[in-house]
Amino acid sequence: MIQTFFNFDIIVASWPIVMAGLLNTVLLSLIVVPLGLFGGLLLALLASIRHPLVRWPLMAWVDFFRAFPPLVLLILLFAGLPFAGLDLGGFACVAIAFFLNTGAYYGEIFRAGIESIPAGQVEAARSTGLGRLQALGYIVLPQAVRNVMPDLLSNTLEVVKLTSLGSVVAVPELLYQARQAQSLTYNPTPIVVAAIIYFLMLWPLVRLLSRLENRALAGRR
Amino acid sequence: MATLSIVDARAIHKHFGALHVLKGVDLKVAERELVFVIGPSGSGKSTLLRCLNRLEEPSSGSIVVDGIDMLDPRTDINHARQRIGMVFQSFNLYPHMTALGNVTLALRKVAGKSRAEADRLGHAALERVGLADRAEHTPGQLSGGQQQRVAIARSIALEPRVMLFDEPTSALDPELVGSVLEVMRSLRESGMTMIVVSHEMGFARNAADRVVFMDDGLIVEQGAPAEIFEHPAHDRTRAFIGQIQRH
Amino acid sequence: MSTWDRFVDTFFNGKVMAKYLPDILSGMVVTIELAVLIVITGLGAGLALALIRSLAIRPLNWLIVFTVDLFRALPPLVIIVLIYFGLPYADLSFSGFVSTWLSLALVLMAFSEEIFWAGITSVHKGQWEASRSTGLSFGQTLMNVVLPQALRLTIPPLTNRTIAITKGTALGTVVAVTEILGEASSAMSNSYNPSPLMMGAAAYLVLFLPVVVLARRLERKFAWKR
Numbered sequence: 001m002i003q004t005f006f007n008f009d010i011i012v013a014s015w016p017i018v019m020a021g022l023l024n025t026v027l028l029s030l031i032v033v034p035l036g037l038f039g040g041l042l043l044a045l046l047a048s049i050r051h052p053l054v055r056w057p058l059m060a061w062v063d064f065f066r067a068f069p070p071l072v073l074l075i076l077l078f079a080g081l082p083f084a085g086l087d088l089g090g091f092a093c094v095a096i097a098f099f100l101n102t103g104a105y106y107g108e109i110f111r112a113g114i115e116s117i118p119a120g121q122v123e124a125a126r127s128t129g130l131g132r133l134q135a136l137g138y139i140v141l142p143q144a145v146r147n148v149m150p151d152l153l154s155n156t157l158e159v160v161k162l163t164s165l166g167s168v169v170a171v172p173e174l175l176y177q178a179r180q181a182q183s184l185t186y187n188p189t190p191i192v193v194a195a196i197i198y199f200l201m202l203w204p205l206v207r208l209l210s211r212l213e214n215r216a217l218a219g220r221r
Numbered sequence: 222m223a224t225l226s227i228v229d230a231r232a233i234h235k236h237f238g239a240l241h242v243l244k245g246v247d248l249k250v251a252e253r254e255l256v257f258v259i260g261p262s263g264s265g266k267s268t269l270l271r272c273l274n275r276l277e278e279p280s281s282g283s284i285v286v287d288g289i290d291m292l293d294p295r296t297d298i299n300h301a302r303q304r305i306g307m308v309f310q311s312f313n314l315y316p317h318m319t320a321l322g323n324v325t326l327a328l329r330k331v332a333g334k335s336r337a338e339a340d341r342l343g344h345a346a347l348e349r350v351g352l353a354d355r356a357e358h359t360p361g362q363l364s365g366g367q368q369q370r371v372a373i374a375r376s377i378a379l380e381p382r383v384m385l386f387d388e389p390t391s392a393l394d395p396e397l398v399g400s401v402l403e404v405m406r407s408l409r410e411s412g413m414t415m416i417v418v419s420h421e422m423g424f425a426r427n428a429a430d431r432v433v434f435m436d437d438g439l440i441v442e443q444g445a446p447a448e449i450f451e452h453p454a455h456d457r458t459r460a461f462i463g464q465i466q467r468h
Numbered sequence: 469m470s471t472w473d474r475f476v477d478t479f480f481n482g483k484v485m486a487k488y489l490p491d492i493l494s495g496m497v498v499t500i501e502l503a504v505l506i507v508i509t510g511l512g513a514g515l516a517l518a519l520i521r522s523l524a525i526r527p528l529n530w531l532i533v534f535t536v537d538l539f540r541a542l543p544p545l546v547i548i549v550l551i552y553f554g555l556p557y558a559d560l561s562f563s564g565f566v567s568t569w570l571s572l573a574l575v576l577m578a579f580s581e582e583i584f585w586a587g588i589t590s591v592h593k594g595q596w597e598a599s600r601s602t603g604l605s606f607g608q609t610l611m612n613v614v615l616p617q618a619l620r621l622t623i624p625p626l627t628n629r630t631i632a633i634t635k636g637t638a639l640g641t642v643v644a645v646t647e648i649l650g651e652a653s654s655a656m657s658n659s660y661n662p663s664p665l666m667m668g669a670a671a672y673l674v675l676f677l678p679v680v681v682l683a684r685r686l687e688r689k690f691a692w693k694r
Contacts, residue, residue, distance in 0.1 A: 004557050063684070066631065067676035069638035072649055072669055079653070080662040083478050158632070161543035168545075168642060175546055179553070188554035195546050202541040210537070213586055276597050303603035313598035317616045326612060327602035372598070379602060 010189040014181035018193055021177025028163045028173055032098040033156055039099050040106025047111045048136070058107075065104035071165055073097045078169045090169035102159045109151045113144030150212040157205050161198075174198065227252045227414050228273065228383055233282035235268055242268050243279070244438035250383070255415045257425040257446070260435035261461055266418045269435070270385050273416070274305040287382045303331055306376025310388040312368045314360040320347060320371045321356040324378050332379065346378035347371070350404045366397030370404050377408070384408065386417040422465055426450060434458045484663040488655040492667045495651030498565070499675065502637045502647060505569050507630060510576025517577065518584035522610060532581065539578035544636050547571040552643040564643035576633045583625050587618035623690045627683040635676060648672060 047058050065073075077093040088096070117140050125135035145152070167176035178194035228250040235243040242265045250256050258266045271277040273284060275291055275298055284291040289301050314323050321343045328339035347353050350370040360368050369389055376384060386405070390398045402424050409415060409428055419425070425432055426446050433443040436457050442449065453459045521532050539547070552567040562570065591614045599609040641650040652668025 001558065005554070063677065063680045064673070067635075067673055067680045068669070069635040069649070069672055069676075071638040071641070072672055075649065075653065076665060076669055079656065080479070080665050083662045084475070157540075161541075164543035164545045175543070175549065179549065182553065188550075188557045191546075191550055191554050195542055195550055198543060198546055199538060199541045203537060206537050206540045209540075210533075210582060213582065271597075274601055276601060299600075299603045299605050301603075302601055305601070307598075307601035309594055309598060311594050313592070313594035315595065315598075315613050315617075317620065326599075327604055330608050330612060331603040375598075375602060 005188055005192050007187055007189045010181075010185050010187050011193055014178075014185060014190045014193070017177050017181045017184075018174070018190055018197070021172060021174035021194070022197055024172050024177075025160075025163055025174040028094065028166060028171070029160045032095060032102065032163065033159055035095060035099045036102030036106050036155075036159055039103025040108075040110050043103060043107030044110030044114055045136075047107070048114055062104045062108055065101050066108075068101070070097060070101045070162060071168065073101055074165055074169060090166065090171040093169055094163070094166045094171055098159065098162070102155065102162070105155050105158075106152070109148050109155060110144065112151070113148035114140055116147050117143050150209060153205065153212070154209050157202060157209065160202065164198075225252060226250055227287055228416070229283075229285045230269075230273060231283045233269065233272055233284070234280045235265070235272060235277060236280045242438055243272070245282075246435075246438070246440055248433070248440070250414060250416060252414055253412045254430045255409050255417065255428060257429035257432045258416065258418045258435060259420070259422075259425070259432060259461070259465075260441075264435040265438045266435045267387055270307075270387050270416060270418050273383075273385060274302050274307055276307075299331060303327065303379045304382045306373075306379065306381035306384040308369070308372050308376060308384065308386045308389045310391050312360070312365070312372045312392070314368050314372055314375075316360050319357050319359055320352065320363070320374075323360070323371055324375045327375070328378055342378050343374075346374040349377060349407075350374045351400070364397060365393045366400045369393065369401045373401075373404055373408070377413075381413075383414045383416065386415065386419065388418055388420070390419065390421055420465060422450070422462075434461065436461070479662055479666050481661050481663040484655075484659045484661045485667055488651075488659065488664045488667065491651045491655050492648065492664065492671055495646060495648040495668070496671050496675065498645065499637050499647040499671075502565065502569055502572075502640065502645070503634045503675075506572045506576060506634055506637070509569075510573040510633070511580050511626075511630070513573065513577040514580030515584050517581040518588060519610070521581070521585055522588055536578040536581050539574045540582070542575075544571055544575050544633070545639050545642065547574065548639055548643055564640055564645040567643050568637065568640035568645055572633055572636050572639075575636075576630065579629045579633065580626060583622045583629065584618065587622035588614060590621060591617045620690060624687040627686055631676065631679055631683060635672075638672070 043058060043062070046054055074093055074097040077088065077097055078090060081088060081093075121139050121143070122135050125139040126132070130138065163173055164175040166173045167179065170176065172180075174194050174197060178190040181190035182188060226249040228248065230246065230248045233243050233246045233248075234241070244265075246265070246269055248256075248269065258269070260266045268277055272279045273286065273291070275284075279292065282292075286301065287304055289304070290296055291298070291301060314320075315326070318326065321340065324343040324346050325334075325336075325339040328334045328342055329336060332339075334342065344353065344356060347356055350373050352367060352370055352374065355363060355367060355371070360371070363371065373389075389405070390401050393401065398421070402421065405415070405417070405424070406428055417425075417429070429446050431443060432446050432449040434441045434449060434453075434455075434457075441455050441457055442453065449458065450462060453462060517532050517536070521529050548567055548571040551562055551571055552564060555562060588610075595613055595617065596609055599613045600606075604612065637645075637647055638649045640647050641653060644650065648668045648671045652664045652671075655664035656662055
């Protein structure tokens with residue numbers, strides 16, 4: 001069994017391939033997480049304009065991406081756009097899809113955070129002469145981010161896991177590389193190794209989250 | 222005084238980790254007696270009460286309630302607890318059920334009554350605490366005083382032999398205290414055996430048969446209310462009563 | 469032909485759409501089957517684990533926590549690939565459908581256990597004490613008093629998580645499940661036209677958008693009372 005699923009020779013042979021994949025997964029995460037955060041912040045700031053003409057389209061936008069599987073979005077960009085003469089390549093498609101999809105999720109989180117700050121905070125800030133944006137940037141956002149930190153981290157965990165979708169459009173990230181190595185060696189060891197790497201990389205975050213979430217829910221009562 | 226004790230607790234010790242909360246407490250309560258337990262916070266009075274129905278597991282000692290050895294592992298503790306009603310400081314009503322639902326749950330699940338029979342007994346219990354018209358209200362729709370009376374109804378519906386009150390009025394706004402004490406007084410008149418941990422000294426004075434003063438995990442002294450309040454034998458008792466009355 | 473006409477002819481080609489509509493519909497049926505199975509087994513297993521965890525049996529709880537952590541940390545696609553491409557080496561072959569079902573059910577189990585457990589522990593200790601003092605047993609208290617309150621508390625986070633994981637049925641296409649995306653992709657390569665993909669995208673919205681809107685309502689209805 002160990003010979004099959006955790007074969008030492010194959011680990012050694014596939015190590016460079018898998019490591020290259022890990023590097024790309026880390027790089028991809030470092031690009032798509034800030035991208036998603038930026039998109040989310042943009043949405044949340046728009047949502048703080050409490051005008052129905054802004055509110056409803058925004059809510060529709062967010063619900064649309066909550067209902068739409070990210071893989072479908074990715075395939076739509078990757079396989080659909082070329083028919084319109086736009087061939088962006090796997091990497092750009094992943095970036096755009098994540099910007100749209102995870103941006104919507106981050107946006108909901110930021111919005112909830114901003115709404116959790118009592119109006120008195122803004123009033124106090126404005127009363128000392130701070131402008132609307134200054135009040136938002138110095139007073140509201142720092143508190144909002146702290147309030148929704150567990151949700152932000154939880155979504156970030158999901159985003160990093162989601163980078164594995166890149167494998168479907170030939171982005172050479174960890175899962176893609178592991179599958180390449182698997183078909184080269186006719187052995188599942190590289191996939192097992194990839195799974196272990198994912199787990200070791202993300203376990204600390206999962207532990208932290210589980211603590212934060214337990215505390216948050218217990219505190220509601 | 223009393224002949225047969227319905228509660229007989231002997232040499233109760235309770236440790237919480239390194240903390241020694243009860244340091245050998247003996248407490249006997251006669252049938253139909255109302256015993257009032259007073260003492261500073263942290264003196265162990267609530268812990269003692271919670272040991273009697275084994276919500277807290279005593280570290281050592283023996284507890285017999287109505288002839289049942291509460292600490293015997295063979296004792297069906299759930300059955301025994303039905304005979305010992307308990308009223309909590311924070312009411313602890315089930316927020317997802319109506320007042321009637323709160324009162325009838327144990328009747329149906331533990332006493333094995335049919336729903337119709339449980340409802341009949343539940344209505345009767347609510348009637349006794351003056352809340353017959355609130356049966357279908359949920360706890361959120363009731364005032365604190367009403368909630369506590371529902372909690373009392375939840376206990377008396379099971380026809381307990383003893384009732385334990387753990388600071389039943391401490392969480393109430395002052396104007397709501399009277400209604401709860403009123404119910405407790407009528408319970409007393411019906412002959413219920415009661416052990417009450419509370420700071421309601423006025424109630425203790427005119428309703429209690431005996432006042433027990435606890436401090437630092439021990440019973441310091443006990444006696445008739447007039448005796449304890451007017452002529453306490455110990456300095457600690459005197460100091461405590463002085464503080465309460467100045468309050 | 470104008471640009472607009474060409475665009476419509478490419479992405480919303482009536483003939484292609486009519487031809488492949490039955491495929492997309494059968495893909496929808498598969499997606500629904502998969503989703504229902506995942507939700508029932510995933511939430512059921514998650515609740516069962518949370519209940520077992522409340523018994524506080526040490527070694528068992530460590531095992532539960534580790535299992536939950538494992539399936540929270542692993543990307544669902546990695547689990548699907550492991551089961552579908554890895555297990556056959558151990559002479560254990562699952563179809564793509566079963567692999568996807570198992571994987572996503574395990575993920576939902578992990579997430580929902582965590583949520584159910586947080587709900588159970590957040591019910592105030594006094595509720596346990598009041599119930600136990602009237603003679604209800606541990607199990608009766610859990611079922612009649614604690615769980616109903618805990619479930620109410622868990623509904624908003626649970627619905628969101630369930631939707632997010634159930635959407636993952638699209639991943640089945642990687643292991644040849646003939647759900648919506650799978651049908652749409654193969655129709656697209658057969659017809660050299662992206663219209664089936666557009667239909668597939670619409671099919672997902674038809675299935676999931678009502679659920680998302682419903683979840684938003686539930687969220688408001690069961691919002692925490694502060």
